[in-house]
């Protein structure tokens with residue numbers, strides 16, 4: 001069994017003349033929560049659909065849980081998927097619909113699986129509710145329950161928190177956090193703060209091309225830069241450049257000092273040195289944060 005849950009090598013997907021995904025390669029380790037990031041039309045849903053076997057790549061090689069997803073039935077029992085804008089069939093009660101899906105997936109105890117998954121997404125009260133009577137958020141959670149039933153080793157969630165109120169979105173994030181290490185989860189979202197908090201690693205797509213893929217600490221430069229929020233006093237960046245391991249120091253606006261440092265240096269040592277220097281020169285500090293926000297990196301790339 002490979003250490004990778006998903007491996008894309010040079011994947012391209014064309015719709016006629018439109019190239020939706022263009023020569024994309026990245027790997028998702030088993031047990032990781034992996035983010036798929038990109039603006040509207042970047043190719044996230046197309047990539048998801050190929051991982052699920054709903055769409056076939058035009059070129060390249062794709063392995064999902066050690067199998068070729070284009071082989072019918074190859075992913076049965078291995079994958080749960082929440083498609084974007086999943087539409088539930090009308091006139092079904094939620095419980096009956098989930099049990100039906102559980103039976104289709106070959107799960108041994110359909111009712112138990114359906115109840116457990118509905119409980120996981122906090123929607124037990126909807127067991128007897130007809131699908132057309134569900135609010136948008138309830139329908140989304142029903143579709144997510146379908147993806148979670150049977151605790152498949154790989155779960156693909158296309159915008160699982162879009163349109164959910166903050167309390168329910170937090171609950172869905174907790175469900176994802178709980179799967180970490182036990183199941184592999186790939187999640188797409190436009191909420192970059194959410195992905196930064198949840199994901200071990202991510203791929204950033206733009207206009208079908210891979211802009212960057214890597215661990216969250218690589219994407220946010222955790223080991224290469226930090227920011228100091230200045231309350232009062234004058235920072236003289238060239239003085240900081242004289243400190244060991246500091247490779248760059250500059251002000252970002254009036255109150256934020258950005259310091260970059262060499263690859264081998266220990267972040268805590270460089271941070272302590274810079275802070276000590278600032279305090280000695282009469283600068284007062286409000287806070288220090290390691291790395292940059294994922295949002296800043298994405299905006300820089302796109």
Ligand SMILES: Nc1ncnc2c1ncn2[C@@H]1O[C@H](COP(=O)(O)OP(=O)(O)OP(=O)(O)O)[C@@H](O)[C@H]1O
Pocket residue numbers: 015018019020038039040041042043044045046047084
């Ligand atoms: N079936 C299709 N036929 C033609 N073009 C398509 C098809 N599906 C997707 N596309 C195009 O491929 C590109 C990528 O679309 P995709 O839905 O994968 O983007 P996305 O990153 O999921 O966007 P969003 O964040 O808006 O959901 C877009 O330009 C889209 O118009």
